[in-house]
Amino acid sequence: MVLLRARIISLASGTPRNRGQLSHHGCFPQLDIFGAASVRRVQVDLGGRLWQEIRYRYAAQVRHLTGAEAVPEQVSVTAAVLMTGLVMVADRLASQRKVWAPRADAPAYGAAQHFAWARWKAREVVEESRLARIDLPVLPFTAAHPDLRAPNPLQASVLDSLPWLAGARGAGIVLVTDGTGAGKTVTALEAARILNDACGSRGLCFLLPTTATADAAYDTLCGYLHAHRPTQAVLTLVHNHSWLNAAYSDEMLAPGDVPACTGDDPHTDEDDDDGCRPAGHGGKSGTWRRILPDGWVRGWDRALLAQFAVATVDQALMAALPVRDSALRILSLSGKCIVVDEAHALTAFSRRILMRLLHWLGSLHTPVVVLSATLPGQTARELMYSYLAGAGHRRRDLIAREDEFTVPYPGWLFADAATAQPAVIPADVRTRHAAAQQRTVTLRLAPARYRRLEVPARRARTGERLARIAAAVGPVAGLGGCAVIVCATVADAQETYRYLQQFLEWPAGPQDLLLVHARFPGHCLERALARVRTQLGPFGPRPERLVVVTTSLLELSLNIDADLVVSDLTSLARLIQRAGRLWRFEQAWQNERPPGITPRPPWIQARGPRLTVLHPVDHDRTTLLPDAWAATDHPYLQHASAHLLTLPGHQRITLPEHAQHLIELIHQSGQPATWSDRLAALHTQHLAAERAEEHTSSTHLVPPHDRVASLADLHRQKLTVAQAATRPHDRPGRVLACYWHHDRPPTLDAAGRLLLPQGPHLRPAAIRTVLQHCVPVPSAWVAAATQEHHGPEAWQQHPLLADLVLLPHDPVRPQAARLGRHQLYIDDELGLIHTETA
Numbered sequence: 001m002v003l004l005r006a007r008i009i010s011l012a013s014g015t016p017r018n019r020g021q022l023s024h025h026g027c028f029p030q031l032d033i034f035g036a037a038s039v040r041r042v043q044v045d046l047g048g049r050l051w052q053e054i055r056y057r058y059a060a061q062v063r064h065l066t067g068a069e070a071v072p073e074q075v076s077v078t079a080a081v082l083m084t085g086l087v088m089v090a091d092r093l094a095s096q097r098k099v100w101a102p103r104a105d106a107p108a109y110g111a112a113q114h115f116a117w118a119r120w121k122a123r124e125v126v127e128e129s130r131l132a133r134i135d136l137p138v139l140p141f142t143a144a145h146p147d148l149r150a151p152n153p154l155q156a157s158v159l160d161s162l163p164w165l166a167g168a169r170g171a172g173i174v175l176v177t178d179g180t181g182a183g184k185t186v187t188a189l190e191a192a193r194i195l196n197d198a199c200g201s202r203g204l205c206f207l208l209p210t211t212a213t214a215d216a217a218y219d220t221l222c223g224y225l226h227a228h229r230p231t232q233a234v235l236t237l238v239h240n241h242s243w244l245n246a247a248y249s250d251e252m253l254a255p256g257d258v259p260a261c262t263g264d265d266p267h268t269d270e271d272d273d274d275g276c277r278p279a280g281h282g283g284k285s286g287t288w289r290r291i292l293p294d295g296w297v298r299g300w301d302r303a304l305l306a307q308f309a310v311a312t313v314d315q316a317l318m319a320a321l322p323v324r325d326s327a328l329r330i331l332s333l334s335g336k337c338i339v340v341d342e343a344h345a346l347t348a349f350s351r352r353i354l355m356r357l358l359h360w361l362g363s364l365h366t367p368v369v370v371l372s373a374t375l376p377g378q379t380a381r382e383l384m385y386s387y388l389a390g391a392g393h394r395r396r397d398l399i400a401r402e403d404e405f406t407v408p409y410p411g412w413l414f415a416d417a418a419t420a421q422p423a424v425i426p427a428d429v430r431t432r433h434a435a436a437q438q439r440t441v442t443l444r445l446a447p448a449r450y451r452r453l454e455v456p457a458r459r460a461r462t463g464e465r466l467a468r469i470a471a472a473v474g475p476v477a478g479l480g481g482c483a484v485i486v487c488a489t490v491a492d493a494q495e496t497y498r499y500l501q502q503f504l505e506w507p508a509g510p511q512d513l514l515l516v517h518a519r520f521p522g523h524c525l526e527r528a529l530a531r532v533r534t535q536l537g538p539f540g541p542r543p544e545r546l547v548v549v550t551t552s553l554l555e556l557s558l559n560i561d562a563d564l565v566v567s568d569l570t571s572l573a574r575l576i577q578r579a580g581r582l583w584r585f586e587q588a589w590q591n592e593r594p595p596g597i598t599p600r601p602p603w604i605q606a607r608g609p610r611l612t613v614l615h616p617v618d619h620d621r622t623t624l625l626p627d628a629w630a631a632t633d634h635p636y637l638q639h640a641s642a643h644l645l646t647l648p649g650h651q652r653i654t655l656p657e658h659a660q661h662l663i664e665l666i667h668q669s670g671q672p673a674t675w676s677d678r679l680a681a682l683h684t685q686h687l688a689a690e691r692a693e694e695h696t697s698s699t700h701l702v703p704p705h706d707r708v709a710s711l712a713d714l715h716r717q718k719l720t721v722a723q724a725a726t727r728p729h730d731r732p733g734r735v736l737a738c739y740w741h742h743d744r745p746p747t748l749d750a751a752g753r754l755l756l757p758q759g760p761h762l763r764p765a766a767i768r769t770v771l772q773h774c775v776p777v778p779s780a781w782v783a784a785a786t787q788e789h790h791g792p793e794a795w796q797q798h799p800l801l802a803d804l805v806l807l808p809h810d811p812v813r814p815q816a817a818r819l820g821r822h823q824l825y826i827d828d829e830l831g832l833i834h835t836e837t838a
Contacts, residue, residue, distance in 0.1 A: 027324045027718070028084075028711040065115045077708045078363050084711070085331025092302065093125050094118075133202040133307050133335075136193075136228045144227050145186055147538075149591075153433035154178060155187050157425050158412060162191060165423050166198035169416035171365040173358070173387040175380055177372055178410040179656030180580025181559065182437050184371045185220055185341070187412070192337035195367035203307040203336030207316050209345040211239045212529065213556050217341065218310040225308060236303040238311035304332035313340065313354070314726040320356040321724045322702055322717045330360060337367045342556050343383070344375040344573060348690040349728040351379065352697040355386035356704070362390025363705045365417045373580065374573040374659060376667040381405045384415055390705065391417035409660035410434055439586070440654050441579045442610045445645045446472075450616040450626045453495060459503060465568075465614055466499045472566045472612050473547050477504045477512070480545045480601045481563040482536055486578055487551055488568040488629045490517045494830045497549045508545070516550040520831040521737075523772040529558065536560035538585045540596025552632075554581075561585045563604045566612045568629075571637035572644060572666050575613060576659050582609035615642050636686035639679055640666050693728050700724065733782040734774045736791075737826040738806040748773050750811040750828075758792040762801075770801060775832045777824070784820025 063069055075083070094100065099121065109117075126132065141151050141159070151159060154176075166172065174191050178184050192204050206221060208214040218237045225233055304315060309332075316338070319329035338361060346354060361368055370383055384405050389395045398405070404422050407413045410433055411425035425433075448465040460466035473483045487493040497515040506512045516528045535543050537560060552570075554560070555577050561584040567575060589597055599605075618624040623642050625635055644650055644665060653662070675683070702714045722731070738756060739747045748754040748769065757766035782789075782805045789808075795801035807817040807824055816825035816835065823835045 027326075027715045028713075061111050065111060077705045077711070078360075080711055081327050081705075081714070082331050082334060082364075084327040085329075088325065088328045089131075089302075089305065089331070093129055096125075099125055130232070130234045131305060131307075132232070134232055135202065136225075136233075139228060141190070144189075144224065146227060148183075148186065151186075151190075152183055153429050153436060154410060154412065154425065155183060155190060157429045157433075158187055158191055158194070161423065161425075162194045162414060163198065165414055165416070166195050166367075169421070170418050171195065171199040171201070171367045172414055172416035172418075173362070173368045173370065173384060174412060174414045175370045175372075175384060175407050176412045177375060177380070177407050177660070178433075179437055179659060180373045180577055181584040182410065182656065184373070185217070188339045188341070188369045188371055189221075189224055191369050191412075192339060192367070195337050195369070199365070199367050201335050201337060201367060204309075204339065205304065205316070205333060205336055206310045206339045206341060207313040208310070209313055209342050210556060211312055212553060212558075213342060214239050214310050214312050216533075216558065221308060221310055233308060234306040235308040235310070236306040238303040238309055238315050240312075302328075304329060307336065313346065313350070317350065317353045317357060317726040318721065318724065320353050320360065320702055321700055321719060321726070322715045323719050323721050323724045326702065326714065330364075333357075333361065334364045334366050337369065339369045339371065341371045343370050343372040344379075345556055347728055348693040349697045350726055351383075352694045353701065353726060355382060356701045358383060358386040359390035359704050362387040362417055363392075365391065373656075374576050374663050376663055377406055377660070378667070380407050384413075388415060388417065388420045391420070393420045410437070410656050434657055437587075437656055438654055439583060439609065440652055441582055442608060442652050443575070443579070443645055443650065444610060444612045445615050445642065445651075446612050447617045447621055448614045449618075450624070453499065456498060456502070460499065465616070466496065468612075468614055469496055469566055470500060470503060472564070473500065474504060475603060476545055476547055476564075477506055479603050481604050482542065482546045482561075483548070483564045483566065484536075484554065484560075484562040484578075484581060485547065485549045486554065486565065486567040487549065488570065488626075488632050490519050490551055490831070491628065491834070492568065493517050493549050493551050494833065497830070500547065500549070512543070512545050512547065514546065514548045515830065516548060516553060517831060518551065518553050519775050519777065521773045521775055521826065524831070526772075532560060533558055536562060538588065539594045542597050544598075559584070563600055564607075564610050564612070566614065568614050569616060569623075569625075569638050569642055571633050572641040572662055573637075574633075575611065575641060576655070576662065579609075579611045579653070579655065582611060613642075613645065615645075634682075634686045634689060636679070636682035637666065639682055640675075643675070643679060696728070730779040732776040733779045733805060734803065735777055735782060735805045735807050735824060735826075735832070736770065736774050737809050739809045739811050741811065750809070752811070756792070758794060760794050762794060762798060767798070767800060770804070774804065775826060777832065777834070781822045781824065781834065782819055784822070789817075789819065 103114075103117070141155075142148060150156075158174075158176075162174070172195075174195070176184055176187050176191070178187070188206075189204075196202055196204075204221070206214075206217045208217050214237065218235070221235060225235055303309065304311060305328075316329065316333060319326050319333060340354070343354075358368065368387060370380075372380070381402060385395055385398045388398055398420065405413065405415065408424055408427075408430050411430045413422055413424045415422045446468050447463070448468045449463055450465050451460070453460070453466070460470070469485060473485065475481070476483045485493075485496060487496055493515060494517075497513065501510060501513055514528060514531065516525070516532060518525065520528065532548055532554070535541070535546060536548070536558075548554070548562075552574065555574060558581075560581055562581045563583070565578050565582055567578050585597075593599075616624050616626060616629075623639050625638060629638075644662065650662070653659075700717060700719065708714065725731075737748070739750050739752065741747065741752055744752055745758075746756040748756055754769060754773075757763075757770060785805045789805045790796070791801055791804050791806055795804065805819070807826065809817070809826070814825065816823035816833070821837045823837070825833045827833055
């Protein structure tokens with residue numbers, strides 16, 4: 001009811017300067033600048049004199065019906081933006097066909113009658129939308145997190161200190177730093193519960209850097225809500241591949257539903273037509289059914305409105321860019337606790353947008369929790385400054401108190417929006433927590449010459465990268481154990497997999513060797529990730545032997561335990577993340593070993609946790625990075641990491657104690673005396689590249705709330721979602737293998753069982769099947785696509801299918817599809833294979 005009334009009353013709301021700018025279309029048009037435009041010009045922009053007269057009449061009628069005769073003299077910018085978002089929500093609710101169509105066919109009625117009916121109908125519409133907020137029941141810690149026996153010291157400190165801090169000071173920002181696998185997610189859930197109770201907010205939104213991490217967090221939050229057994233709660237998953245998640249099964253998809261952030265698609269009034277909805281709900285029932293998204297709130301521009309949401313951080317960053325519906329996104333993020341997880345994974349480009357978003361969240365006094373395992377101290381302080389500056393504190397004053405905003409590692413820091421006074425974890429608690437989480441990892445830097453096989457049957461020579469890998473994981477094949485090999489590129493992962501498959505003996509067969517990377521079709525990748533999560537997860541069952549060849553995909557997304565890890569050279573922050581997968585659950589298993597977890601093999605126990613880092617070198621053993629690795633990290637980060645690991649005392653590191661010290665050594669602004677001239681030059685280039693990214697990112701940001709003179713300032717640059725960038729690289733393209741048969745229509749598989757959907761009316765199940773077979777690729781690879789690579793005509797009208805590039809495949813004579821100088825072929829075992837001609 002409140003939403004629909006907001007839509008009506010908004011016509012008469014706003015400041016004198018911003019009156020008429022509260023638009024349900026999602027953007028604020030520039031009509032006048034301090035009276036510079038003539039009245040006639042403004043009327044023409046708004047449809048002319050006749051439309052102006054109609055607007056006046058409607059406004060007068062609405063004021064009469066609602067009793068809103070007085071116009072507020074002043075409304076803050078943040079309030080005006082939230083009001084606009086509320087108007088947009090109300091418009092979408094009222095524009096559903098099932099709401100207005102029956103009324104349109106009714107006999108004529110007066111304004112008062114219509115207003116009375118709208119007030120009555122509003123409650124029903126809002127309840128059906130499942131936007132109503134609920135209060136989760138209060139549970140003991142072990143009941144809310146049944147897999148844990150008790151909170152660790154850091155979590156206990158948050159449970160003890162944060163309630164009275166937030167209760168006395170109100171909303172604020174909490175920054176939690178801790179080692180990988182130490183329970184940061186549980187800490188965030190408890191901190192969010194406490195902040196919501198103290199601030200009057202209700203709800204939770206987890207923001208993750210990748211779709212894989214978002215899917216993992218979605219499972220965690222599902223379990224958390226399931227433990228509370230709410231009567232009505234909605235949990236949405238918001239990213240471009242959310243249709244691939246089990247929560248969005250075919251039986252629950254309405255034909256009008258489109259996932260979030262697929263482009264600036266116009267809102268239609270045919271969403272959630274009851275006549276199109278299946279009678280069943282995929283067999284879901286009980287508590288799980290109550291937390292699944294249903295109907296209206298699952299739409300592409302509305303999923304963030306749910307009380308509980310898990311999204312990629314890009315979905316939230318759009319609120320800080322001048323795109324349509326940015327006010328709706330700000331409304332979606334307000335009134336709930338926002339958790340930014342894996343903050344260290346963001347580039348300088350994305351981090352600058354996040355800082356502007358935190359500024360707006362600070363102005364709204366929205367509680368925020370930031371989590372990280374390897375965040376440089378200066379970056380952490382910048383995030384704190386942005387939030388507190390949005391809350392009204394001068395940045396220069398905050399910078400002058402730099403030491404107060406240094407976050408202990410491991411530990412937490414809370415700063416409230418009202419006073420900007422920081423509070424940190426007690427020193428003795430931090431010491432106890434670090435001691436409880438302590439584990440020592442051996443980092444072995446192995447010089448290796450990088451050389452591609454070129455001929456598949458060639459055996460790598462001693463000292464080559466592939467020979468080093470085979471020597472490191474060879475004992476796993478013979479003696480058992482679980483190893484993870486993290487390669488720099490997909491091509492390296494594919495070649496490594498083929499080499500190990502050919503030259504190592506696998507007693508139980510090829511199933512002991514698994515290839516996982518992002519260029520598999522969605523359904524294959526989902527199946528492989530599920531296997532890794534189960535077999536290397538905390539509860540098993542754990543296999544006798546398993547070697548996973550992967551890329552950085554596993555670095556953030558999976559909560560797994562490996563006996564040993566082999567990694568190509570990368571930044572020290574990533575190496576620490578990968579080291580965090582070594583013996584990750586050892587302490588928990590020593591306390592209580594699940595039935596499916598067998599003890600580690602004796603040879604693994606004798607060596608202890610070890611991370612072997614493959615250091616590409618030239619003939620004189622100096623670092624020589626392959627050209628193909630240029631896109632993985634800045635060269636400085638790799639060169640500096642290799643340099644640090646050669647220094648005395650860095651071959652064995654104690655986590656989490658040494659993690660932050662090593663990160664600061666890499667990201668310091670000065671140049672240590674031990675650096676060579678080459679390393680110093682690379683450091684200068686790295687800083688310049690980060691500044692360039694930050695500058696490029698800043699050019700498209702909406703202004704801070706305290707620098708908005710007119711709401712039109714939020715849309716000075718008219719960008720579509722497709723044009724706006726939240727990351728420094730181009731948006732990836734998507735390819736789809738299409739198999740052409742001589743005796744049947746084209747199919748999605750070589751066996752010819754899945755026909756390529758081509759009808760004029762595409763069912764949700766067919767769309768899902770197509771999406772599950774897509775593979776993301778760099779946009780340059782498909783830039784030369786021609787008409788023969790376009791999908792069927794019906795696909796061109798669908799926002800999820802229009803940009804797909806078909807790769808014609810012959811199931812009888814397999815060969816790569818050529819797109820300019822790029823040749824692409826999707827192999828069942830290796831995924832997408834890419835070659836490039838000069």
